[in-house]
Amino acid sequence: MGAAPGTSKAAHGDVAPKKKKGPGALATAYLVIYNVVMTAGWLVIAVGLVRAYLARGSYHGLYYSIEKPLKFFQTGAILEVRKHKCPKHTNESRIVPSSVVLTGFQVMSRVFLTWAVTHSVREVQSEDSVLLFVTAWTVTEIIRYSFYTFSLLNHLPYLIKWARYTFFIVLYPMGVTGELLTIYAALPYVQKTGLYSVTLPNKYNFSFDYYTFLILIMFSYIPLFPQLYFHMIRQRKKVLGHAEDYSKVE
Amino acid sequence: MCFPQVEVLDAKTREQLCFLDKVCYHRTDPHWYPARQALKLDPRGKSLRDDEILQNLPVGTTATMYFRDLGPQLGWTMVFLAEYIGPLLTYLLFYFRVPYIYSHRYAFTSSPHPVVTLACACHTSHYIKRLVETIFVHRFSHGTMPLRTIVRNCVYYWGFSAWLAYYINHPLYTPPSYGELQVNYALAIFVICELGNFSIHLTLNNLRGEGESRRFPVPTKNPFTWLFFFVSCPNYTYEVGAWVSFSIMTQCLPVAFYTLLGFIQMTIWAKGKHKAYNREFKDYPSLRMAIIPLIL
Numbered sequence: 447m448g449a450a451p452g453t454s455k456a457a458h459g460d461v462a463p464k465k466k467k468g469p470g471a472l473a474t475a476y477l478v479i480y481n482v483v484m485t486a487g488w489l490v491i492a493v494g495l496v497r498a499y500l501a502r503g504s505y506h507g508l509y510y511s512i513e514k515p516l517k518f519f520q521t522g523a524i525l526e527v528r529k530h531k532c533p534k535h536t537n538e539s540r541i542v543p544s545s546v547v548l549t550g551f552q553v554m555s556r557v558f559l560t561w562a563v564t565h566s567v568r569e570v571q572s573e574d575s576v577l578l579f580v581t582a583w584t585v586t587e588i589i590r591y592s593f594y595t596f597s598l599l600n601h602l603p604y605l606i607k608w609a610r611y612t613f614f615i616v617l618y619p620m621g622v623t624g625e626l627l628t629i630y631a632a633l634p635y636v637q638k639t640g641l642y643s644v645t646l647p648n649k650y651n652f653s654f655d656y657y658t659f660l661i662l663i664m665f666s667y668i669p670l671f672p673q674l675y676f677h678m679i680r681q682r683k684k685v686l687g688h689a690e691d692y693s694k695v696e
Numbered sequence: 697m698c699f700p701q702v703e704v705l706d707a708k709t710r711e712q713l714c715f716l717d718k719v720c721y722h723r724t725d726p727h728w729y730p731a732r733q734a735l736k737l738d739p740r741g742k743s744l745r746d747d748e749i750l751q752n753l754p755v756g757t758t759a760t761m762y763f764r765d766l767g768p769q770l771g772w773t774m775v776f777l778a779e780y781i782g783p784l785l786t787y788l789l790f791y792f793r794v795p796y797i798y799s800h801r802y803a804f805t806s807s808p809h810p811v812v813t814l815a816c817a818c819h820t821s822h823y824i825k826r827l828v829e830t831i832f833v834h835r836f837s838h839g840t841m842p843l844r845t846i847v848r849n850c851v852y853y854w855g856f857s858a859w860l861a862y863y864i865n866h867p868l869y870t871p872p873s874y875g876e877l878q879v880n881y882a883l884a885i886f887v888i889c890e891l892g893n894f895s896i897h898l899t900l901n902n903l904r905g906e907g908e909s910r911r912f913p914v915p916t917k918n919p920f921t922w923l924f925f926f927v928s929c930p931n932y933t934y935e936v937g938a939w940v941s942f943s944i945m946t947q948c949l950p951v952a953f954y955t956l957l958g959f960i961q962m963t964i965w966a967k968g969k970h971k972a973y974n975r976e977f978k979d980y981p982s983l984r985m986a987i988i989p990l991i992l
Contacts, residue, residue, distance in 0.1 A: 647868040652949035 478598050480525065485591040487519035492584045495577075509564070509576045516580065519587075520560045523553045548674065556583065559625055563660075566641060567632040575631060579624030582617045589613060611682040618678070622671055629660055636660060707739045707762040734764040769840035776830040779849050783857030784823040790861035791816045802867045809871045811879050815864050815946050818886055819857075822938065825890060833897055856954050864946050872947040882945035889938035895920035896931040912977050925981075926989035928973055929966040933987055936962060963987050 491512045498511035509516075527550045564576060593610045596602040635641070642656040734743040737753065739762040744753070770778075791812075795803040807813070863869065872878040895918050903913055915924040923930035939955040966987035974980050985992055 646863075646866060647870050649870055649873060649947070650949040651863045651866070651869055651947060653863070 474598055478595060481591045481595040481598065484519060484522065485588060485595060487515060487522070488584050488587040488591065491515050491519065491580075492588060495581070495584065505574060505577055507572050509571050509580065512580070513571075517560055517565070520556050520583070524557065527553050548677070551670075552674075555625075558663075559628065562642075563629055563632050567635050569635050570628055570631045573628060573631050575624045575627030577624070579621045579628065582621030582624060585613065586617050586621070608686065611678070611685050614678050618671075618675055622667060626664055626667060629664055633657060633660060705760060705762055707736065707764045732766050732769050734766050735761045736764065737761060766842060768843040770843060770846055771840050772834075772836040773830060775841045775846050775849075776834075777827065778846060779853045780823050780826045780830065782850060782854035784820060784827070786854055786858045787816065787819050787823075787861040790858070790865040793865065797862070798867055805867075807865060807867075807869060809869065811871050811945065812865060812869060814879065814883065815942070818883070818942060818945070819861075822890065825894065829894070829897055833901055835901060860948065860951050860954060863948050863950050870947070872945070878947070879945055882941045885941035886938055886945065889934040889941060892920040892923065893931050893934035893938065896923075896934065899924075900931070910976065912973050912980060923989070924984075926984060927966075928970040928984050928986050929962075932962040932966045933989075936987070963992060966992075 494512040494515065495508055498508045499505065502508075527546070559579070564571060570576065589606065589609045593602070593606050596606055636643075637657045640656075642654070644652060644654045646653050736743050737760075743764070744761070790797060793802050793805055896913075899913055899916060899918070899921050903911060913921075913924055915921045920934075921930070923933060927933050936955070936959050939951070939958055943952040943955050963986065970984070970986035
């Protein structure tokens, strides 16, 4: 999905700085390095997309030019969920129990789409919907990781904060649309080949139909996406709503 | 003798509701039965317990309390009845292959494998035992459960039993690889664990009955209770054992998965109970683990 909603407490901390349990120096250094690397990685993907587009002169099949860095950096985001589990070493100033669930869910859905759908079903890799969500993710992640980097260094330009809490309005639905269209495109191939599916009878009396599973995943977007989206909108009001009270550049 | 004035405000609207205690409030508006009321001294703080005495609370001559509606509540007995009736009945729907579950030609047929009938008997008696315990054995302390939690629990129990039953009673079910040997051994362990679990429940029950002094459970003459030498919560140990043996008996992966989930949840509960025992009783035996002897 487009933006990462659960990870916004740092900004909230910027707005109303209460007793912050900040991470130690070593943890901060580690986090800064992590976020800089991730920002750089997604910039590489962005540049790769632009260059491929200019070289080919069309939108089609751009996935292949950034396939490897996309897999690497999107999977690398799993490290973020682990960090959320220990309050001292997080991207946030303050840990909120729900953000582990939201971030974890966010990352797992992205990793699922990268590996279990796009990588696994070769035929969808040339679909335009792939470009749609890759673009959404790329722009979102570049802003998000630079936001964390600057926050950790206590030097957050208002522009980055504004971008983080505004771009998602378009990017989130854009990403979700790309993701859903991609899953939908994968369905006929999954059904035809029985990909990742197990049928009865078998020794362990178990069955799994990946085709039905993908359909259920698509339906799960209906309750989940609005929740995440409106959570971000509420965060936006909280964070940017105080813009008049605080100076523009921290 | 001068009683302190007690005013009660709504925690959200700060409107004065103004009654002396939960029972009085309930008499005025039966919609808010006592189990549903939470009274607090601080709108964002913890609720006061039902047995707290006004005189002992840090209030002045005028006590201000904040009221919160906990939502519809159900007593523990009702909770467990709701949770257990589902699995009992849904499994039977699958065993008898009620129409529309499996392909039409299998409607109301029965499986050729004896293990399937045995599994049905085990599953059914497991839940009948639980229902009997809920009605006749367990003595529940105060307390209720909010409706939302009950719905969630029921979805879990009913949903999983339907999923298990679907595979075990499926026309394409494959009986265990080691045949009768596997089934019989698993059945023996299952029966032992069920008896064990029941013994522990009786033992815990008798503990409650004996007056004010709180004691921790100890092994009795009943050999099943000797597990108390090794674990704090042998009822959970036996429960896990019963489900593991059921998994082996049916050789069904969904059952094993369900067992795993139950094991995780019961371990969390057992660890909590174990910690509570250790905190409360200075002479608590150190050999005891929470749920798995010598290990967990």
